[in-house]
Amino acid sequence: MHLLIRSLVSLCVAGAAMATHATETWILRTDLWQSPAFSTLTVNQDAKAVHGELDGDAIQGTLDGNAWTLQSTDTQGRTSRYRLRFEKDAMNGTADLPDPNNPARRVTHAVTGWKVPARGGGARTWDYRPTSYSNTWDADRRPVLVVWPGDTIHTSTLDSGGVDENGVTRALFGNPQTGPFFVAGAAPGDTLVVHIRRLKLNRDYADSLDTIVGRALGTSLVPQAEKLGKPIRWTLDREKELARPEGAAGALANYAVPVKPMLGGLAVAPGFGMPAISTGDTGRFGGNMDFNEVIEGNTVYLPVQQPGALLYLGDAHALQGDGETTQYALETSMDVTVTVDLIHDRTVSMPRVESPTRIMVLGQAGSLDDALKAASSGMVQWLQQDYGMDLSQAAQVLGTAVHFTVANLAGRSVGVAAAIDKAVLPAR
Amino acid sequence: MHLLIRSLVSLCVAGAAMATHATETWILRTDLWQSPAFSTLTVNQDAKAVHGELDGDAIQGTLDGNAWTLQSTDTQGRTSRYRLRFEKDAMNGTADLPDPNNPARRVTHAVTGWKVPARGGGARTWDYRPTSYSNTWDADRRPVLVVWPGDTIHTSTLDSGGVDENGVTRALFGNPQTGPFFVAGAAPGDTLVVHIRRLKLNRDYADSLDTIVGRALGTSLVPQAEKLGKPIRWTLDREKELARPEGAAGALANYAVPVKPMLGGLAVAPGFGMPAISTGDTGRFGGNMDFNEVIEGNTVYLPVQQPGALLYLGDAHALQGDGETTQYALETSMDVTVTVDLIHDRTVSMPRVESPTRIMVLGQAGSLDDALKAASSGMVQWLQQDYGMDLSQAAQVLGTAVHFTVANLAGRSVGVAAAIDKAVLPAR
Amino acid sequence: MHLLIRSLVSLCVAGAAMATHATETWILRTDLWQSPAFSTLTVNQDAKAVHGELDGDAIQGTLDGNAWTLQSTDTQGRTSRYRLRFEKDAMNGTADLPDPNNPARRVTHAVTGWKVPARGGGARTWDYRPTSYSNTWDADRRPVLVVWPGDTIHTSTLDSGGVDENGVTRALFGNPQTGPFFVAGAAPGDTLVVHIRRLKLNRDYADSLDTIVGRALGTSLVPQAEKLGKPIRWTLDREKELARPEGAAGALANYAVPVKPMLGGLAVAPGFGMPAISTGDTGRFGGNMDFNEVIEGNTVYLPVQQPGALLYLGDAHALQGDGETTQYALETSMDVTVTVDLIHDRTVSMPRVESPTRIMVLGQAGSLDDALKAASSGMVQWLQQDYGMDLSQAAQVLGTAVHFTVANLAGRSVGVAAAIDKAVLPAR
């Protein structure tokens, strides 16, 4: 069988809508035969009676010392029972759930949890100095910081080889990421909004290769391409904002390209049932998108898959031609400032990027042909959702105004972006 | 067996290079078992002795009244003999050639020909009013006009449905083309240069559809897309240079897009062994490229496949989003002015387009993945040929400066363009 | 605009169904601005009154000497008028039709025609010795023979290089075909059934190459593959039914493969609006399918596109591995016997092949991914049409019993076959 999410009955609790005065929010991690499932528990305690919501569905029970006994029943009459002991901000206990394939049986799973702190006032700016990095997009990695919608994060990223602004290796190669940041209130079905406020080069060089990735290499070039693959160091002139290959001669003696700093990696954690995924890979959750419009001044929209979204960022490039045809772009470390926000109960089928002048949708798939279909379909969805168009109208706009560009050719999946100039669109 | 050009020994005549004072140039059509082969015969006649070149190889013989008897021998000692009777500018006769698969046998083929007129002075501008159109890219269609490098052609094209500027159907639907124009001196191995001087809208409407082609349609949209496909007429405001869908309402009530007139079709005739090809199709010879950079002010480079190149043009669009996702772009008739030129003994692996600010190569193939490989490989070829780069340098330029866009999604083959801004390139 | 068939109003005549006692059937060729349209005219003449059907729609008029004046009116009240002069079995005249894009205007088109002879008794066997061959799948090529459903044709084919059983070149390389055979009564919307009775090797050698086509060549092999492409002659031991490479040594010293004679080319003529197509190419009409199940004992089903179907066959192979990875299979001439039949008013979405033990559908497209989709969808259609399955049932049969094989990798389009063993299917 290939992966397909069977909804676990234990996670589908329901009941009459109830008004709760939630005073505490906890993130639960249920160990389902060694695979984690994350849930948001909000509880309101009234004497010994406890009621609340588990992922939006009603749950209730009693307090006994520093432990809760909670229970919920789904529409088919199947009951889930939790016994949770807490101490300060940590929790552990058990979930007693029906066997999803054999409802007569019950299975006990271990549960741990942590309490989401209360928001301390209005929008804040957080300065986060990373001390460790992640080589996977991982829902099971403890958040490095809890932030709230409207908050701004100022932090830094390593280059793809794990090297920081001082040339020191701080992580294993392979696009180690800063994060994850837990965005309080984010739940599956929401959209995470990431405003990229600032991408600031913080060293004077970038590392690249002189190669051409297989997906950009016609057969006629393959024999002569065998000698490619040499490392090329680029000097970053941060004042003039130009990149130059070190020691270039001949036709490239004066080659200088304007820098356009970008984040190659930007993602939320993948959803339930998906293991941690290499930071070299991409998905609906974003990932190693390597799209040269993920730049300062633009906004990225990602579909939340897990409680808190769990935002990761990394793999900055000083600049990149379309498709990252050199396998390594101009890889460098970066100072990064982003502001996060949430759109509740609204999801995007795939990553979106908005610039001051364009709306863009990134389709990612195993071939350019499939990625383009995803991009244009995602653009139709956007035109329908935000611009009030029907499909016929969206078709006419595509036919007269769409731009297709290639984002990424260097990964297992490739990316194609569909873009439309805001100038031809009605206001939204 | 799939098509593969076996060189016919009869066409491979050779010999010591000889200085000829060619006074006449003839285009020969040899009927090879009902398939035509075109050759350029240049002859210099001295009393009864005749010598010259057939497709660049030495040939010699005698004059006998109004007939030549010519003979050439290839490096393997195989002899081809021609008996050609001429009258004014027309010729017919026979070619006596070895059986390519059985050298002991000889086969007689019918030959016809026509004399290329002598150039009358310097560069000229030709006004050509078409009276018939071609629905195939066809090497076997008699040229409508003979022009010389540097000459300018002023003519007009029908819309893709065969309709002219007065709304009158002049040809069968399916991108009927104006031409072919015979460019004197052009031979296989040369590059035809087409400077697009002027593309002028000559009527006030264009016809399109509200569809989304299958290659741009994600599976999720397929069920609702079944109701698409309605004709949409667009008003062309030639003064304000805007196109508007007639009767649009709602989100498109004020929709207006700047026109950007382009030629969807531009081609030379396909080469020996290839039959006439639908003007809905594309190939190395150009064709129905539907690339929205084939516009006024830009220059197109095509690889010559036949004597005289045989330039066709048609299928103009008032404008087109990337990929012609509506199957029909804004189809309209057009007044067209082009200047042609030749680059001898230099071929391009695939169509190139040059704008004032960019160089572009169009890769065309059965999938976007293959088309992109063709585009980037063609761009590498250009950087090597004209900018003196080696492969490593070209790789670095691609990695930092290439733009990939999608030209065409509506045909059997698709097109991807690789572009580089001239600003980052050295002078050539 | 890319090719899209706009139905010509002039061809859509209608009216009340009428009982005609057709005594004559004519095939009309209407020259639509130099593109041919073929129609079937059946006429019944009663004194001076003439009535009949044109492509199934009512038409009527009068006889005047050896000329008919005919008229039909479509449901929108648009009238088509024909003036046709006949002499023996030939006809010429004019069609006066509305301008399809400008109904107020009328256009006169030249018409020619030929009379389909009356069937002379029951099923016959025809011996046809070809004297010319076609290098295109061409609706505009005069039939070499008129046959009727149930008739058997005994003929011969050249090898892909145009060489016959005596080693003599009879046609230009590129899969020259025998035919076309006009199957009386066939009309668009019908299915042509071709029972392959006999494929008999008629010489002792076949020609091939030692290459690997690009579609089967991984990048790692490309550099060493540059030296491939040599011609390999194979000895055909017709008694032992084995093929052996001439002069093979080392690991192939004893290499011998059982022959399995097949037709690489089998097609009906392409439909209205499509020009003649290279015999190296494929389409819904069949074509250069290069499928190693088109063998003696099997039956091929093709969707009729033109009056008379116009069956072509050629490009026989002594045998072929899946995909024809050597570009040339074991190319040889062949004696061929087929019986043709028709299924009226029933079309197949793509070519089908039936063996004594399997049903097979051939999907052909620009990529294997698209070809497989076409094959499996065509198989679902077959299971629905002939086996009474709904989509859910067809899905279960595919999931448990489908076999996918690769037919062809050597052409512009590729082929994937979906097959199901008859043993698991209900009787049909």
Added chain:
Amino acid sequence: MHLLIRSLVSLCVAGAAMATHATETWILRTDLWQSPAFSTLTVNQDAKAVHGELDGDAIQGTLDGNAWTLQSTDTQGRTSRYRLRFEKDAMNGTADLPDPNNPARRVTHAVTGWKVPARGGGARTWDYRPTSYSNTWDADRRPVLVVWPGDTIHTSTLDSGGVDENGVTRALFGNPQTGPFFVAGAAPGDTLVVHIRRLKLNRDYADSLDTIVGRALGTSLVPQAEKLGKPIRWTLDREKELARPEGAAGALANYAVPVKPMLGGLAVAPGFGMPAISTGDTGRFGGNMDFNEVIEGNTVYLPVQQPGALLYLGDAHALQGDGETTQYALETSMDVTVTVDLIHDRTVSMPRVESPTRIMVLGQAGSLDDALKAASSGMVQWLQQDYGMDLSQAAQVLGTAVHFTVANLAGRSVGVAAAIDKAVLPAR
């Protein structure tokens, strides 16, 4: 940057070849900034002097109580130092290695390890009853059993939904696997040989769907396919070896397909730098291949990526049509018996399968087009390695004898198999 393995200098120790009398073999796990690297350490201890090999390269040092201090130097003079404390079969300590991007710096990494037990006699049969399962192909999961080349493992697998032979859920859905089995002596560069001795159905039902995966679904079927996706339970008649859909009616009333038990999942752990990978995914290491030739009696060859290979197996199917077009095949639990073996210092570029009558290579990639290239290239490699063919000979064999089938369409990557009958091949 996309993932690319930079060799860590710390793992490239070298030196003169030395004869060691290794008495102990340890598997070391070095924590490289939270990513694990696994190495094989063989040590021979002589008084206080210790020498040995680390992944085949010389290392030496001293014993101090229950701790070793070891050191190796690579060809560039860079030194790695280990301080390892052991207790019984467990070890922990530190590795002091140069910073790979900054050789002047050194970094200390934590090391743990375990001792590989000595082989107890000759080939054995192990009975392993699993108590936990893995939802990832994971190099960092502790082996459940250590076996030796020639040993046989008798065990069982869950169905893809995590359900055992008694209908009890034992793991999370998504192809939970049994294992990993550590094959002593296996090292990267070797090939693991898995002889499938027995695949025995151990319950009377299998679960499937009535769907058609997107990759097998032509656009024309998409609208009607929206209603598909229902679970279908199949009865497994283990005596008659037939599978029947429960409650089938109409055209499927008597539908019965012979079972052909297979393993959908079979893999070694992915290599250094790759995180754990979903058991729904595939790779060069094997994985969720879903190839219906991984059956009893056949042998699978996989390229070892980690010390001990770490064999996983699971996701058995009672039978499967080509491509697993129903997304779920006939998913069931199974009793499994395999014998493992090793081919040292010989790698296969991709998974191979050998049956009594055929050799097969499985290409896996993001598209069928790329997967087929991988399969045919892998077959060429096999013909070159084991049958002494040069490329020209291999090309001739492919062209006359290759069979291409489609293994898997249901995953992110697809599989195409190239097969050749042993009957036409020379002995190897």
